[in-house]
Amino acid sequence: MATLLAIGTAKGLFLATSTDGRRSWEITGPHFPMTGVYAVAVDTRRSTPRLLAGMTSSHFGPSVATSDDLGASWDEPDEAPVAFPADTGVSLGRVWQLMPAGPDEPDVIWAGTEPSALFKSTDGGRSFELVRSLWDHPHRPQWEAGFGGQAVHTVLPHPRDPARLLVAMSTGGVYRSEDAGASWAPGNTGIRAYFMPDEWPEFGQCVHKVARDAGNPERLYAQNHHGVYRSDDDGRTWSSIADGLPSDFGFPMVAHPGRGGVVWTFPLVADGERFPTDHRCRVFRSADAGGKWEPLSVGLPEGPFYPAVLRDAMCADDATPGGVYFGTRSGSVFASRDEGDSWSTVAAHLPDVLCVRAAEV
Amino acid sequence: MVTVLLPGPLRGEAGGASRLNVTAAGTLRAVLDEMAVAHPRLARRIRDERGELRRYVNVFVDGEDCRHSGGLATPVKDGAEVQVLPSVAGG
Numbered sequence: 001m002a003t004l005l006a007i008g009t010a011k012g013l014f015l016a017t018s019t020d021g022r023r024s025w026e027i028t029g030p031h032f033p034m035t036g037v038y039a040v041a042v043d044t045r046r047s048t049p050r051l052l053a054g055m056t057s058s059h060f061g062p063s064v065a066t067s068d069d070l071g072a073s074w075d076e077p078d079e080a081p082v083a084f085p086a087d088t089g090v091s092l093g094r095v096w097q098l099m100p101a102g103p104d105e106p107d108v109i110w111a112g113t114e115p116s117a118l119f120k121s122t123d124g125g126r127s128f129e130l131v132r133s134l135w136d137h138p139h140r141p142q143w144e145a146g147f148g149g150q151a152v153h154t155v156l157p158h159p160r161d162p163a164r165l166l167v168a169m170s171t172g173g174v175y176r177s178e179d180a181g182a183s184w185a186p187g188n189t190g191i192r193a194y195f196m197p198d199e200w201p202e203f204g205q206c207v208h209k210v211a212r213d214a215g216n217p218e219r220l221y222a223q224n225h226h227g228v229y230r231s232d233d234d235g236r237t238w239s240s241i242a243d244g245l246p247s248d249f250g251f252p253m254v255a256h257p258g259r260g261g262v263v264w265t266f267p268l269v270a271d272g273e274r275f276p277t278d279h280r281c282r283v284f285r286s287a288d289a290g291g292k293w294e295p296l297s298v299g300l301p302e303g304p305f306y307p308a309v310l311r312d313a314m315c316a317d318d319a320t321p322g323g324v325y326f327g328t329r330s331g332s333v334f335a336s337r338d339e340g341d342s343w344s345t346v347a348a349h350l351p352d353v354l355c356v357r358a359a360e361v
Numbered sequence: 362m363v364t365v366l367l368p369g370p371l372r373g374e375a376g377g378a379s380r381l382n383v384t385a386a387g388t389l390r391a392v393l394d395e396m397a398v399a400h401p402r403l404a405r406r407i408r409d410e411r412g413e414l415r416r417y418v419n420v421f422v423d424g425e426d427c428r429h430s431g432g433l434a435t436p437v438k439d440g441a442e443v444q445v446l447p448s449v450a451g452g
Contacts, residue, residue, distance in 0.1 A: 058450055059406075059415065059417045059418055059450060060371070060407075061406060061415050063405075078401040078402050079405075086410070090411070091413070
């Protein structure tokens with residue numbers, strides 16, 4: 001069994017493969033050089049794993065490609081895989097998220113995009129269709145753009161109920177569907193939006209990332225634009241779990257795919273000071289669903305450390321014990337094969353890391 | 362016949378060709394529309410799904426930047442040369 005770590009960067013996709021239990025890595029790339037790879041997925045539901053990459057050329061626009069041979073070759077359809085219908089009057093900025101649906105829908109892939117929209121593929125990611133119900137939502141004209149653009153950056157299917165789906169966007173916040181995407185309701189109660197006159201609005205929050213708990217799919221974790229939260233009711237209401245963290249600002253939030261209550265994040269000082277807290281390279285882990293947090297730094301750089309970790313630049317694999325990975329805006333990628341207790345360097349000096357995804361293949 | 366000159370990064374979308382011959386003429390839009398039939402992936406590198414030129418792609422008709430001569434409505438005569446060039450952009 002090999003482990004594949006896909007690393008999307010500002011200038012292409014790099015693929016790291018380990019065949020020795022995640023001790024060492026061989027890296028290929030850049031695939032799609034000079035494109036920003038903001039979204040990547042490793043779809044292991046298929047008998048042959050499929051890689052999906054969402055890349056954007058600053059000159060030639062966005063697209064999505066797939067590979068059924070672990071990146072040895074890529075296939076990109078002639079027709080744009082993700083494109084807005086003519087009547088919307090807008091064009092795709094980029095694909096921010098590619099997310100395989102649950103096991104009951106093996107050909108369904110969700111895509112979150114900029115501008116904020118959700119697309120659905122029923123052919124394994126070859127072609128996508130706009131989810132009109134979210135696009136036509138009456139709140140949409142009031143969704144604003146953050147510095148990174150206005151995007152649906154998180155799509156979380158429910159592992160056991162295909163009718164339930166959650167998306168998160170910056171800004172706009174969390175929206176939930178309980179009817180397979182036919183209708184949507186905001187789910188931001190308890191999440192603060194300190195940058196708005198009403199700090200507790202129905203929607204408009206700048207949620208940076210949401211992760212779903214492995215043991216209890218009704219439990220979710222959110223890293224907000226200031227604020228770290230947990231929901232125990234499938235995203236309807238949220239309460240703070242920031243106590244014990246050195247800061248409530250940051251971008252990623254990753255849940256252990258097999259063990260409930262275990263989450264990782266990478267705090268930054270503040271909105272106005274986007275450096276790692278204490279200028280140290282540390283991941284923070286909770287093993288009790290956010291009750292307590294512990295810093296993890298064994299094997300990580302010890303000196304002053306300034307790069308940030310972006311919202312999708314941290315992930316976990318599906319191995320046992322769990323592997324955790326993160327990449328920095330300075331092009332370093334670190335891996336842990338013991339759930340964060342210790343770390344090693346996978347790669348250094350890559351372009352800015354935008355996203356990472358890992359799986360056993 | 363109109364000749365479309367392609368930059369290096371886009372030739373892979375046209376079977377490696379550096380130039381394509383297009384029978385349509387009249388406007389730049391008509392030329393690009395015809396090119397899209399045979400080379401749809403090339404076409405979407407140049408124009409987005411609204412049919413608009415991508416921001417950092419420049420198209421010159423007989424040496425003149427189409428953005429200064431009517432955009433996609435720029436007249437293209439039989440025998441003209443249409444050159445596609447990526448603009449100076451990127452980090």
